[in-house]
Amino acid sequence: MLLEVEGLCVNYGHIEAIRDISFGVPEGTITTLIGANGAGKTTTLKTLSGLRKVRAGTVKFEGRDITSIPPYERVEMGISQSPEGRGIFPGMTVTENLDMGAYVRRDRKSTAYEQDLERVFTLFPRLAERRQQVAGTMSGGEQQMLAIGRALMARPRLVLLDEPSMGLAPKLIQQIFDIITEINQQGTTVLLVEQNAAQSLKRAHTAHILETGQIVRSGTGAELAGDEAVKAAYLGGDV
Amino acid sequence: MDLNFSFFFSNFPELTVTGLAFGAIYALIALGYTMVYGVLQLINFAHSEVFMYGTFAALWFTMATVGGGNPGGFQTLAILIGALLSAMAMSALIALILERVAYRPLIKRNAPRLIALISAIGASFVLAELMGLRDRVTGWVGLDDDLRDYVGRARINNSMPNIVDNKVLFSIGDADVRMVDVIVIVAAIVMMVAVDQFVRRSRLGRGIRATAQDPETAALMGVNSTRVIQLTFLLGGLMAGVAAFLYMLKIEVTKFDVGFLLGVKAFTAAVLGGIGNLRGALVGGLVLGVVENWGSAILGSEWRHVVAFVLLVVILLFRPTGILGESLGKART
């Protein structure tokens, strides 16, 4: 297991946002957390990257307890995130945004760095065309690509993706999921949080369903995709 | 109100140079306002005191080293550098303390922005009064006699030994351009360019810009936001220290409440140039200094501050985010 979450509880004030959830992310896989709005998906991701305080439970990365270390150290350890709502730096150019992704790296002049940059531009040719464009003026889809590309620039062992398909057109959604699969095949472990259950179940090795802060079901992507109850609640019937 | 245009035109070069010199000091102080605003969206009201403490550091250092007569050549240069460094160190220290005591507790609690302004105002009062009551403080610890030269006359002007010969360097038309003005303008511009390049080019500078645009995402990129905020205050403090040194070089006199008016002006300069924008601070400061001088010449010095504020209003009406607009911070909607 690259990442192990055990008995995690997160509170906002007196309210429990996350109640005792445990799961693991095996190295080299795509793991997905799906659930409705308000189920606790984003909170989970924010907790994993250190933006939220943990009330109880532990988070282990490569066997090391990281429950209470600050976000920037986690990035140094190899966890990077593409946040919900994309969160690109609107006033910076594409290249500068990608540089920000590599903030914790000290090898900016090295060939390894150049290679990583090339890798991102190969994954997202659209970005290559727009290297000097100010990110804030790009379309939603391009911003999403930039956010994912930026997360990769840290050379993460584990990349956390928060709703990459949100607000995107159907055609783009497929592209994004294709790229996620490709990233995984290139060797990066992916933890994917999604509302688009159909796509994410199709791509994920393991899936967990979150409801009101708890994991209610787990299984392989295919298992859950075939499950009638899951189908009814998350995949929707024909209207 | 008589308009005195003939005087204005016949002395245009001199008025412009002296205006630029004072404007350069505004610009350096404005930098501190602009950086903190850019990163935290807070008006660091106490920045004026950061400057004020710098002036005292420069003053005390010079007093301690000059002794009696006027030292010459190399020694003068050493004293100047020492005074500059002590002003920078003192201002930076005060800025960091300010961040720690007046801001961090509020940022941690995610307090409303206005309350941070009030906290800063409180801190400003405290810092200014501590300086204004320094003789009391040393009195309590029994150092009053030893430190009399340094802490005495706590509430009135304290002046610095004159160490730079303010000779005429060159003339434009029949206006003389003098040593101190040139030092002030050149030093200010060099420092501003250095900071600008640092923020634009360096890794830490990129961290500052990222935090300014989106603190949470910046944290996800591995930016230590506490460090970045400290760095911001530190840079602002260092620049205020430079400003303090240059101010003492030019004006030679300081007082516990000297920061207030200068702070208001420097903040005006920051807004004039586009708050959050480093280059804007430079432009705003220089423009403000020059226009104030011009206005004083035409209308009389009693309208100096009025000219400054009217300029601000007029500029904002036509360019609602200042001359150069905002850039360090996100464009606010």
Next chain:
Amino acid sequence: MAESAPGRRVLEVDALTLQFGGLRALDDVSFHINEGEILGLIGPNGAGKTTCFNAVTGVYRPTGGDIRFNGESIVGRKRFQITQMGIARTFQNIRLFRSMTALENVMVGADANHKTGMLSALFRLPRHRVEEQQGHDRAMELLRFMGIHRHADELAANLSYGDQRRLEIARAMATDPKLICLDEPAAGFNPAEKVQLMELIRKVRDQGYTVLLIEHDMRLVMGVTDRIVVLEFGRKIAEGLPDEIRDNPAVIAAYLGVDEEDAS
């Protein structure tokens, strides 16, 4: 048939062009909405849907072309005037008045058609009483219609996500519009909620409002709209009935893609 709705054109967008600096966000876009119709506006990200919306509600001023509402041009009018004329909207990212109660949020909408000023309020003149009563009643009615009247006195910020979306619609309806523009109302909804929303939009229409809808969820768009306009890169690439759009090759190429699972 598109013309099945009772014929009168509520909104006419005529050769609308919008330019930001060098960027042409909308290029010669024309379409219209008939009274009592639900019109869907779809397209890939960055196609100009929201820009178009903003032009219609007066947030942006068109560079060229005209927008007519009930035959009257709205170009150059202030945003609040356009609202008072009868166009209301919701927002892609919910923008409620968070520290006001749900009821007050809706009353702000209702106030759009009121005239109470400082003096009437200060002296509690009859106009104030009458309008206040009307506003309150209308707001409660709308909250009930949306099914959130139990939360009338709660702060908007404290409502659940779905209720916030409903509250936004109620607030828009309170301005007593002819045309109501919904900007991605289903964002963040699960399939069950989307079904509810679809019914709600129909109900809104049945109350006599005309609806302009931006939405990504094709199931919802296909299920509820009478007609669809498709934009790409600021240009209109198709217009027609839902079935026509579904099979339009240009739309499939530009927008829907081939994966039937999502587009169906």
Next chain:
Amino acid sequence: MTNKSSAGFRQRIIALPKPAKIALWVALAVLAYALPLLEPPLISTPGTDFGGVLFTVTVYCMVALGLNIVVGYAGLLDLGYVGFYAIGAYTAAILTSFHASWPLLLAIPVAVAVTMVSGVLLGAPTLRVRGDYLAIVTLGFGEIIRLTAVNIEWLGAAKGISAIQRPPSIELFEIPHLFWDGAVPLVDPDDTTTFLEFGVLDQIPYYWLGLTVVIVLLFADRLIKDSRVGRAWEATREDEDAAELMGVPTFRFKLLAFSTGAFIGGLAGALYASRQSFINPMSFLLLFSILFLAAVVVGGQGNRWGVIVGAIVVAYLPERFREFSEFRVLVFGLALMLLSSFRPEGLLPPRRTVRAKQLEHEIEALEEGQLEEEEAARG
């Protein structure tokens, strides 16, 4: 948590039947009126006249209520409020003493009207500027007003204007003061206040006048807040664009807030000038704008009772603690810092803020951080 006990207290008050509630308010009002006569130990101010201090407190209360409309309700940061206060004071001074000798009762409405017009004149061009830009523009405005007064002979220059009229007196009867011997209150027959004699030596009638104005303003504030106008202000503060798109002419309402604030500021200034009987530009320094703002924010912007508390803190405490003498400003600064970090929402935040704070986290948890929306609220 102090919140809990105060909330409990509030609950109990709310639970009272209406007549009892009214009786309670009346009792409070009577107590407020009687305060300077009672000269209660601990509360009374040594070293300076209690009645005079109380008058100053009421002036600050007026100013805080006025500024609260601008800052707390409409969300416009005004750092030059003292400018309006000055315009009110100067107009009253000029009309009753310097260039004319109108009766005060005629001069006050004119002063208030002039101030209101000045609010519109300042607001019309500047209210399009947003956020902190407005703060610095208004700050400049306040300074321009003061410097103009300093530099123009027609306005009295630095010398100021003296012999400003006092309100007309109706001398009815005398009320004796209390006198405290330790903890025992005694009636002091030698020390009396003549009911409604606006004289030189007794400041208490001015306080009564000020208190009456404050009470009227409190009522008016409530009436306006609970109306279309108040809702429009709040909506504008919360989200200006959304408000505009919901049919709120936000600019007009901002201007209305600005001029209403100016109205109250001018009224406070005129009353102040009348009590003072002398004004010069010293009384309208930038520092006062800052103190006024501190009153509103420390008290709890958006809550009329909060800003009253804030005004009392800012106006009364420095007078009460004159013993600190030279350390007064230092102590005041420390107090501002401590209050900010321990009560970031203000001493008495609006009830909504309290509720919102309690529930915000819950909702955030349930809603899973709608980032953009949060930003919209913050921005």
Next chain:
Amino acid sequence: MIRTTRSWRIAAAAVAAGLTLAACGTTDDEGGGDDENAGGGGGDAACDVSLAFFGPQTGPAAGLGQPIIQGAQLAIDQYNADAECEVGYELIDSQGSPDQAPSLATEAAGNEAIIGVVGPAFSGESDAAGPIFAEAGLPTISPSATNPALADNGWDTFHRALGNDATQGPAAAKYIQDTLQAKQVFVIDDASEYGAGLADIVKEELGDTVVGEDTIQVGDTDFSATVTAVTSSNADTVFFGGYYAEAALIVSQLRDRGYEGTFVVADGVKDPGYLDGAKDAAEGTIITCPCIPAEDPAVAEFASAYEEEFGEAPGTYAAEAYDAANIFLDGIAEGIDNREDMLTFVNEYDEQGVTKQLKFDETGEPSDVHVYAYSVKNGEIVSDQEIE
């Protein structure tokens, strides 16, 4: 009621002067008074009375208040040193603002123990507090308020221990014209009551010789526009109406720019702070002041006593405050213990003080004002001549 609020510093000074600290607090006994009738040194001197200082102890103007506080303090300490009953000294801190003046004056008026006020320090606060003191019959002697109009208010309690602008202004103008033989004069003022009032009179007296004028603001530090105006006007003399803080800055900046004309100022600049601030640039400055030169033994004695007690040379208006306090103290020594008698006493007073012959006319102005010229030589303010 605790009546006395002294700063620790003054208390410490009192200790240094060999006094007992017990004197610091007046007794609380209501009407109890002293059982033993004041015998001893003071003879039939009054007991249980206080004088008050009214002016800025804190705030931006505190620098001007300090010498006044200390000047009066010195007089009271000297009196108390061999008195049976000590005279109390209340510091009423107005921060120099007319804002708080009415409440403070009302409170002082209500405190029957206070029978004389040294102050109010500034004309503004005098305007605000004057009616209250007049109503309460509490005599005041201001050591520093110079606005001529103050005497026209008809307050019989009002006095001042220095000449007003109308006496000093013409004298300064006369000196500039007759002694300096100035052909071209540039007049600067600081827009304060004192400075602007003085400058206006000087301008009026000098008439056509005034070749330029400018007004600065108190608290400003950069005067480059003013300096340019002076240098380009070719004035041979500059008159500045204002206080020492700005005067020092202006003269430094003028000299820095190579200006060589004469700098003339008035009593607001006669302060050690001017010399400290301007240093070499102060050399040659002419200061007019309605105060007797230190050659006079009484003045010299005061100056050395002041310096011994406070460790610095007497600042602006310290001597006037000393005189003002001594007038009241003389009355107390004669047994006066109420305001009414004190007022009569002050109105009829006629003695030589440190600064001048102290005698008031019916409006409260000093009836006999001589203005002297001083100049700065070798870093000291030395007397030059009396301006006739």
